[in-house]
Amino acid sequence: MPEGHTLHRLAGSLTKTFADQRVQTSSPQGRFESGAQLLDGLVLTHAEAVGKHLLVSFDSPLRLHVHLGLYGTFVARRLPEPTPVGALRLRIVGDESYADLRGPTACELLDDDQVAALFNRIGPDPLRKKPDPERAWARISKSKAPVGALLMDQSVIGGAGNIYRAEVLYRQGISPFREGRSLAPEQFDDIWNDLVILMKDGVKRGRIVTVDKSDMRAMADLDSDRRAPDDRDLDGGEDTPARRRARRATGVYVYQRTGRPCLRCGVAIAAQEFYGRNLFWCPGCQN
């Protein structure tokens, strides 16, 4: 389930697996049948990511555009290919491997103009080679919208999602409720630079870890009471699935850690629905 780092990792994996191979494509589910027919028999040249979008190029003017949405998957495995099961939108078969795409929000073919339009509507991506953070700052510095919402807006910054939003604001001690225009330029620079570090690390690891090495031990100690009786009584409530999830998430400071004490100030991590998504933050140290 992807933020930008997942897509960049996927693009690298698809390139490595299929580059310069003539591929067979099909849409067993039928929802991408015409597109799969157009791609069938072409040479896949490379894949790249921009924000949370994936673009796959072939020896053709058309490019495959995929957005995985909340629960799409695109997984490559070694041949032999198994019989398709369930809602399989697209299968790509190469010389030694195949890849299955399931449940995407977008799976379509784009021409050059449409690809250009896609790039235009996505903000600078911290994982691209030469992103232009000034574009993001131009939007944020003029906006009355809360910075917690701006960081999730893909036209402001491409690729950051709910976890990176929560974690980078915590790491920089900035309240998600502050208006974008109230940030100092240096604060934006710190957010951007931290995103670059965290997201690159996410690509490398294949998962999001935002806790600094120097805090790892303290976080583990903080969570060492996983089965302690008072764990159920942080705010007087019963144990819940959310709380159990939170206890497992030791690689992050605030995301899905509702009710757990903040590593730095001890105040309970807060959560609320915010612009239709769950927002997590520390009311003690994010101002």
Added chain:
DNA sequence: GAGCTATGTAGAC
């Protein structure tokens, strides 16, 4: 095995 939830977006209204 059933039920719930989630790292997201597009499109309908």
Added chain:
DNA sequence: TCTACCTAGCTCT
């Protein structure tokens, strides 16, 4: 603002 997308990991029974 609501709904579709229809996966997959987790918990509960």
